[in-house]
Structure formats: structure tokens, C-alpha cells
Amino acid sequence: MSLEIDVPVLMHAPRSVRVERIQDETPSIRSFWFSDATLHHARPGQFAMVWVPGVDEVPMSVLAIHGHSEAGLVIKKGGPVSVALWDKKPGDKLWVRGPYGQPYTVGHHHRLLIVGGGTGLVPLISLLVHLRGREITLITGARTASELLFKDWLIRESKEHNFKLLFATDDGSYGEKNQVPKVVEHVLKADKFDAIYTCGPEPMMKLVYDLARLKQCHMQVSLERVFKCGLGICAACVIGPYLVCRDGPVFSERELSGMPEFGHERRDLSGKKVPLGVGH
Ligand SMILES: Cc1cc2nc3c(=O)[nH]c(=O)nc-3n(C[C@H](O)[C@H](O)[C@H](O)COP(=O)(O)OP(=O)(O)OC[C@H]3O[C@@H](n4cnc5c(N)ncnc54)[C@H](O)[C@@H]3O)c2cc1C
Ligand code: FES
Structure with missing residues (x-):
């Protein structure tokens, strides 16, 4: 046989x-x-x-x-x-x-705002390296200075490749004493961007998304959900009409506008809808 x-x-x-x-x-x-x-x-x-x-x-x-x-x-x-x-x-x-999954897409956009929190900074670091030469502002934050991911690498990189870097900490131990969305709000008042790219805690991304919509700025968000197959087969990661593993994890503002769950709900390991912030 x-x-x-x-x-x-x-x-x-x-x-x-x-x-x-x-x-x-x-x-x-x-x-x-x-x-x-x-x-x-x-x-x-x-x-x-x-x-x-x-x-x-x-x-x-x-x-x-x-x-x-x-x-x-x-x-x-x-x-x-x-x-x-x-x-x-x-x-x-x-x-x-x-x-x-689907990666971030940049196209002809030149003036870019990158906003990351926690390990959400990881895909944005890859993006930053791919986008060298464009006009970039990067905002990242953490509770306190020691939790700022890739701080020293980002400082070196911003000097070498000439991009604007803003840190925020909740306790003011490094950078601005503020929450990341507040820093984004101030930056969006002062500057104009072609596109915003974000990844991090979903409540943070929802606030940034709301600000981007007010400014009618193109936006891409990377979502986190429970994945089982990771291939678009099992539907563990369903959100609105999309499967996050196959159609995302990166979504545009147009796709996000068709996801009422974004910023509010997710599915737990059993597939039940639960409010964001409730454990797995
Ligand atoms: C696209 C994407 C990218 C991610 N990138 C990173 C990253 O770069 N670094 C990082 O630290 N985390 C990342 N995560 C989160 C990561 O998948 C886990 O959620 C995280 O590691 C928490 O698992 P945990 O074992 O600490 O347990 P807990 O959060 O306590 O969860 C308990 C258990 O639930 C199950 N579980 C938790 N999250 C998931 C999940 N998303 N899918 C399936 N089962 C899950 C696991 O069995 C886990 O041990 C990413 C998630 C997504 C969707
Ligand atoms: S994890 Fe199975 S369809 Fe997305």
C-alpha cells in the first residue's frame, strides 16, 4: 500500500x-x-x-x-x-x-504616523524598516520607562534614519506623561499625515481610529483575536464579515467600519462573544 x-x-x-x-x-x-x-x-x-x-x-x-x-x-x-x-x-x-495573513500596505503614502503599544510594536518595527526614506512620526508608550519596548534601538534608528520619535509613559518616567491616544491627538492637531498605522491594545487602537476618522485620514489597524487554524478554515477568529487570520490581521478603516465589534467585543476560546478585557 x-x-x-x-x-x-x-x-x-x-x-x-x-x-x-x-x-x-x-x-x-x-x-x-x-x-x-x-x-x-x-x-x-x-x-x-x-x-x-x-x-x-x-x-x-x-x-x-x-x-x-x-x-x-x-x-x-x-x-x-x-x-x-x-x-x-x-x-x-x-x-x-x-x-x-494580510500585511500592512503603504502604496504612495509618504507622510506616515505609526502608533504602537506593547508587543503591538513588533509588526510596526518591520514596517518602519521597510519604509526607510519616507516622512515618519512614531509614537509609542508604556506604563513606565523600563517597559518601553525597543527604546534604545528606536532612539538610535530615529537619529540614523531621521524620523520623529515620541515616547509616552503613564507615570512620566520617560517622554511625555500621557496616554498614547492623547499624544496622537496633539500630533494630529499640529501635523497632517497621509496614513496612520497602528497595533497594540484594542482600546488604544479604537481611540486612534476615531481620531483618524475625524481627520479623514487613511488608517490600517492590526487586530488580535483567538486563532486556531490560522488559515481561514475554523472561523474561531470571525469578526463581522471577516476572518481575522485570513482577511487580516491588518484591516483598513473601510473594513473596520463594517465591524461593530471593533473596540467593544471579541470571542473567547469557546467562541462566545465577551466584552474586550475579559480574559481568555
Ligand atoms: C496576529 C497576532 C499577533 C500576535 N503577536 C504577538 C506578539 O508578537 N507577541 C506576543 O507576546 N503576543 C502576540 N500575540 C498574542 C498571542 O497570540 C497570545 O494571545 C499571547 O501570547 C497570550 O498567550 P498566553 O499563553 O500568555 O496566555 P493568556 O493570554 O493567559 O491566554 C490563556 C491561553 O489561551 C490561549 N490563547 C491566548 N491567546 C490566544 C490566541 N490569540 N489564539 C489562540 N489561543 C490563544 C492559549 O492557550 C493561552 O495560553 C498576537 C496575537 C495575534 C492574533
Ligand atoms: S483561526 Fe481558523 S479561521 Fe481564523
């Missing part, structure tokens, strides 16, 4: 990669770097499905900005999957598949 192997199925089987280096980025965020030529070609905003055998599989943004085949995952320590990933050491295996 011959064993037939279905090639499309194999394409989506998790593959193992070996962690080559690990870096502490903040007290609660760590980056893991490995070689994978496929993920190295992920476009800004695309994600990988990362499997921890015996625990679960979750989506993670891919950071591919160094070398010829290097890719990185930037992981915030929280629940079971992220804690299991945090325990990895150089030489340990990770299981990944992808990249999947």
Missing part, C-alpha cells in the same frame, strides 16, 4: 527551528531569534503560528529585519503558552508555521 502525502497539508505542518539567541527587551518581554528562510520573508504585519507541544498554539507577529534568514518572535510573558516559550534556551526547539 502506498502512502500518499498531501502537499498542501505538509505546507501547513509545524516545522522545528532552533533558538539561536535570546534577548531580554523589558522585564516582561523577551525576543527569540532563529534561522528560518520562510519566516524571514514575512511581510510587516504577517504572523506565524507558534506551537508548544502539550500546551497550545498561538499566533505571534514575525520580526524579520536582520541577516539573510533570521526571524524573531518578541514574546510578552503572561499565561501558559508565553510562559512555556519564555523557558526556552539557546539550542531549544520552537515549532512554527506560516507566515500567514
